[in-house]
Amino acid sequence: MAEENKKILEKANAAITKGDNEGFLAFCTDDTAWTFVGDQILLGKEAVRRYIASAYLEPPKFMVENLIAEGDYVTALGKIRLKDTDGQMAEYSYCDVWRFRDGKMAELKAFVIKTNE
Template identity: 75%
Template sequence: MEPGNKAILEKANAAIINGDHEGFLAFCSDDTEWTFVGDQTLRGKEAVRQYMAIAYAEPPRFIVENLIAEGDFVTALGKISMKDETGELADYAYCDVWRFRDGKMAELRAFVIKAGQTKIAR
C-alpha cells in the first residue's frame, strides 16, 4: 500500500473544492477510469476533464464522513451538493471506491444516490 493514498485523495478533493480541475487531475493516472455505477464510464484523463468541465462548472460542496484505506484502495463515504441535469442544486449521498497505482488515482467506482432528505449546510 502506498502510505499516502488517503492524503493524496484529501489533496485532490481540496483542489475540487477550489475549482482547480487541473490540480485534481494531476493526482490521476493518464489512463484513469471512472465508473458511475448504473450510469456511465469515463476512460482516460481527457474524458474526466470534459466531465468535470460540465459537472463541476460550479465547484461542488461535499462532506467526507468516512475515509477508509486498505491496500491500494481508499473508500470515501459522504454527501455532495452539485447541480443536477436540470441545473438545480441537488444533494446526493455517495460512496467512492478509489484504486491507486504508483501514487495516482487509477480507478473510481462511484455509487451516487440523489438524497431527498439529506441536506448539506450552505
C-alpha cells in the first residue's frame, strides 16, 4: 500500500509539472482537503482547482529530496520553484504530508517556507 501511494504521488506530481492540472486532480478525491499550515485551508476538488489556477502561473518545478511512506501516508520533502505575480521565480522549501484513501490523495498538510536560494 505505502509503495503504491508513493507511485501515485509521483504520477500526480509529474502531471502538474507538465501543466496538466486536470491530470493531477484526477489523483485527488472529490472531498480532498488541503491545509497550508499558517496560511489557508482548501476544501474540495473545486477549491484546489482554483488554487492551482491562481498559484501556478506556469507549471511548478519540484525537487523532491525524500519520499517517506507508511500506511495511508506519504511525506514529501523538497523544494519547489514557482513564478510569482511579478514574473520572478521564487523558491520554497516544503514538507507535504499526504493522506491517501482508496488510491487517491484525500488530504494534504503542507508546510511551505520561502527561501532566498
